[in-house]
Amino acid sequence: MADNTSMTTDQRNIMKFDPKAHEIALSTEDLHVFYGKSEAISEGDLQFERYKISALIGPSGSGKSTYLRSLNRMNDRIATVNGKIMYRGLDINSNDIDVYEMRRHIGMVFQRPNPFAKSIYENIAFALRQRGMNNKQELDEIVERSLRQAAMWDQVKDDLNKSALALSGGQQQRLCIARAIAIKPDILLLDEPASALDPVSTSQIEDTLLELKQNYTIIIVTHNMQQASRISDYTAFFNLGKVLEYAETGDIFTNPKVDLTNDYISGNFG
Amino acid sequence: MNAKRADKLATGILYFVAGLVVLILVALLGYILVQGVPEISWHFLTSPALAFEAGGGIGIQLFNSFYLLFLALLISLPISLGAGIYLNEYAPQNTLTGLVRTTIEILSSLPSVVVGLFGYLFFVVQFKLGFSILSGAFALTVFNLPILTRSIEEALANIDDNQREAGYALGLSRWETVTKIVVPAALPSIITGVVLSAGRIFGEAAALIYTAGQSAPALNFSDWNPFNISSPLSPMRPAETLAVHIWKINSEGIMPDAKAVSAGASAVLIIAVLLFNFLARWLGKRLYKHLTAE
Amino acid sequence: MxxxxxxxxxxxxxxxxxxxxxxxxxxxxxxxxxxxxxxxxxxxxxxLATFFENHINLWQFLSGTQWNPGTTGTNGQPAVGALPMIVGSFLITILSALIATPFAIGTAVFMTEISPKRGAQILRPVTELLVGIPSVVYGFIGLQVVVPFVRNTFGGSGYGILSGTFVLFVMILPTVTSMSADALNAVPRYYREASLALGATRWQTIYKVVLRAAIPGMLTAIVFGMARAFGEALAVQMVIGNATLLPQNLVSPASTLTSILTMGIGNTVMGSLQNNALWSLAMILLLMSLVFNLVIRYIGRKGKLNNER
Structure with a gap:
């Protein structure tokens, strides 16, 4: 098998959607990402369907996080991103796009929970107030709704004025999800949101994401293959800065077309 | 054998040296407090100084020190905050930024007497502010800017980048993220830095003798209109501070009880610096607790 | 949409x-x-006006020993020889650094290597506190304690280089100590463990491993202390005697750049040679502070290179 490796790396199987049957929320075309001179993403072209969960999997260093962070231009200052990121018919990877406005529609939740050193209430209300929403009643409603959607309202409704940093790790991460959806984005990007959490918190977060799918397009990076198979509709397999396979999750996990995908999901490397 | 003996000998010497240093430092503190504290009384702290007879106080000088401190912080804090933010959040990592940092470092290492002389040329003479509170406050600002900028920059740098990313991901601009999230999170260490720098300003004399002046005209403490020259708030009056006072009465040698007054004033200075130190630690801890848990 | x-x-x-x-x-x-x-x-x-407007020769300014800018000296030129002050400034800076260094490093080693607990609990807070003591307080104590002590022990007036040195020694001691302790603390723990594991005694470890690794940091501390000593004005001015004479010995009244500046600026007329000459002294101070800065930078860069190797 050893002499097959060179051949297998050229193997690729990337699904394209029929635009008539599927609504595409976000897609990338000819995306390349460089850190200085070294290329982190050499080929990563995917389409993401609206109101579905798409998972990005792959070994560490495969470029899946870099790819995700490029989608709402969180990499702007640390990397060079070439290529198109299409959203609502616009290439959002261009200078004409107001990047701050764009991020209100493409939100993000990070690997390590990062609540602000503020109260639980302020964590959610802060960004809204910053954009001029000062109606107390309206803010109260949004805070409650967001916390409910993140399945933590009942636990914290009496402690809204307590510091968010006093929450447990799992609660902090759900607060971060609540904070992200409070500004009603279109698309939610999640970068290994459960990797720092215990199994119970992880499964709660997964339930939350399955709930949110009704209103949000979700793209999630995970190194946990069970997680990808449990919650996602589509899965993309990244290796060495390239997408090697993108298909319906069921297909990827039961019948991968690319040898390396098979090796990875059966635990042979990564 | 030999190595062991050398080890014992060296340890003994180190104990001796450290002990000696502690002795010197403790004697220093003890001397000031023992000589000075008995001089401190309500009368001493509140009555004006007397030039040619004994029994004067340090009331006006004490007020001047605090007023100058307040003004200097009022001017230097926003500037340092802005500069610290730019350096830590915006400045690209290139040669120019390196040069800017070097320039600030040079400013912080300038002898305070040079800062005072510049203040004299620039504020007192060039801008015709005369020996005044305002000139003094500006000189202290120049003296304080590099230190405060540095400590604010450090405080900001210690805040985890994930706080910034959280702000950006919500569509907030960098400026909003820094001023509303990063600065509040760094507040405990910023406050500590400010209070520590306040201690330095409070005891500074060399930068002030040719800017705020060496005389403390009588003040009318019932007149709080800053536009009247005898008002304590008037920014245009000359204002000898406590530290300048100690220097002046010792180098002039007219005041008959100069030694007692200096001892008392020194003790007040030391106690103030001590208080600033404790305040800095306490406030920092307190605020940090407040931020992380309720 | x-x-x-x-x-x-x-x-x-x-x-x-x-x-x-x-x-x-x-x-x-x-x-x-x-x-x-x-x-x-x-x-x-x-x-610069001293040299360009008053046409004083730079060399004459730096090497002349007579300072009385209002009058003409023995050579028929205005007496603007700054050498006494320059020598005074360098002398007290170097002497105080020489005395302070062994004490500061000894204490820093004690604080970090011999008794870290006591170091952290007592010595460190005390030294950090003393860094903040206003320099006029040092000057006052110098006047009250050091000057009489020198007078009684060595004779003379008590004012002079020696008193200035003592005052500056105590003044820079906390700074140099706490910076040296930082340098020692920055030496990685495994350096010590490796050395001790090889059977070296504690002193051998300190002397051959820890101190050596911390050299750049400690040099920085010393230069930093020297910069502080060189630029200190009031504490020195109060105890040095302020005689613009080339110091003949350590106990005769002398002067430094800073002391003459503090005394003179208020008593001269702006624009006069007397005044310009004082600003030339200030310029030397400014340049020296740049030099100290460059030295610290150079040490820092060197230290980094050595550690990378």
């Missing part, structure tokens, strides 16, 4: 805030830089 599309192509509030904030913070930084240049410009414009 279209609303979002349109909003993406417009400048958002956040973008406007961002631009304003960036400009605001940049101007703060620019202001500080401008101040530094103003300081250099103003001091230099006055200090």
């Amino acid at each position: 279209d609303k979002i599309r349109a909003s993406l192509l417009k400048k958002s509030v956040a973008t406007k805030i961002e631009r304003r904030g960036k400009i605001l913070s940049l101007s703060c930084l620019a202001l500080i830089i401008v101040v530094v240049f103003l300081i250099f410009y103003f001091v230099a414009s006055r200090g």
Whole structure:
């Protein structure tokens, strides 16, 4: 098998959607990402369907996080991103796009929970107030709704004025999800949101994401293959800065077309 | 054998040296407090100084020190905050930024007497502010800017980048993220830095003798209109501070009880610096607790 | 749908805030830089006038031993010889650093290597506190304690280089100690463990491993202390005697650049040679502070290189 490796790396199987049957929320075309001179993403072209969960999997260093962070231009200052990121018919990877406005529609939740050193209430209300929403009643409603959607309202409704940093790790991460959806984005990007959490918190977060799918397009990076198979509709397999396979999750996990995908999901490397 | 003996000998010497240093430092503190504290009384702290007879106080000088401190912080804090933010959040990592940092470092290492002389040329003479509170406050600002900028920059740098990313991901601009999230999170260490720098300003004399002046005209403490020259708030009056006072009465040698007054004033200075130190630690801890848990 | 599309192509509030904030913070930084240049410009414009307007020879200024700018010296030129002050400044700086160094390093080693617990609990807070003591207080104590002590022990008036050295020694001791302790603390733990594991005694470990690794940091501490000593004005002025004579011994009244500056600026007329000559002294101070800065930088860069190797 050893002499097959060179051949297998050229193997690729990337699904394209029929635009008539599927609504595409976000897609990338000819995306390349460089850190200085070294290329982190050499080929990563995917389409993401609206109101579905798409998972990005792959070994560490495969470029899946870099790819995700490029989608709402969180990499702007640390990397060079070439290529198109299409959203609502616009290439959002261009200078004409107001990047701050764009991020209100493409939100993000990070690997390590990062609540602000503020109260639980302020964590959610802060960004809204910053954009001029000062109606107390309206803010109260949004805070409650967001916390409910993140399945933590009942636990914290009496402690809204307590510091968010006093929450447990799992609660902090759900607060971060609540904070992200409070500004009603279109698309939610999640970068290994459960990797720092215990199994119970992880499964709660997964339930939350399955709930949110009704209103949000979700793209999630995970190194946990069970997680990808449990919650996602589509899965993309990244290796060495390239997408090697993108298909319906069921297909990827039961019948991968690319040898390396098979090796990875059966635990042979990564 | 030999190595062991050398080890014992060296340890003994180190104990001796450290002990000696502690002795010197403790004697220093003890001397000031023992000589000075008995001089401190309500009368001493509140009555004006007397030039040619004994029994004067340090009331006006004490007020001047605090007023100058307040003004200097009022001017230097926003500037340092802005500069610290730019350096830590915006400045690209290139040669120019390196040069800017070097320039600030040079400013912080300038002898305070040079800062005072510049203040004299620039504020007192060039801008015709005369020996005044305002000139003094500006000189202290120049003296304080590099230190405060540095400590604010450090405080900001210690805040985890994930706080910034959280702000950006919500569509907030960098400026909003820094001023509303990063600065509040760094507040405990910023406050500590400010209070520590306040201690330095409070005891500074060399930068002030040719800017705020060496005389403390009588003040009318019932007149709080800053536009009247005898008002304590008037920014245009000359204002000898406590530290300048100690220097002046010792180098002039007219005041008959100069030694007692200096001892008392020194003790007040030391106690103030001590208080600033404790305040800095306490406030920092307190605020940090407040931020992380309720 | 279209609303979002349109909003993406417009400048958002956040973008406007961002631009304003960036400009605001940049101007703060620019202001500080401008101040530094103003300081250099103003001091230099006055200090250079001695040479360009009053046509004093630079060499004569640096090497002359008579300082009385109002009068003409033995050579028929105005007496603006700054050598006594230059020598005075360097002498007290070097002497006080020489005395302070062994004490500071010894204490720092004690604090970090011999008794870290006591070091952290007592010594460190005390030294850090003493760094903040105002220099006039040091001057006052010098006047009350050091000058009489020197007078009684060595004779003379008690004012002079020796008293100045003692005062500066105590003044820079806390600074040098706490910076040296930082340098020692920065030496990685495994250096010590490796050395002790090889059977070296504690002293051998300290002397051969820890101190050696901390050399750049400790040199920085010493130079930093010297810069502070060189620039100190009032504490020195109070105990040195302020006689503009080349110091013949350590107990005769002498002067430093800073002491003559503090005494003279208020008593001379702006624009006169007497005044310009004082600004030339200030310029020397400014340049020396640059030199100290460069040295610290050089040590820092060297230390980094050595550690990388």
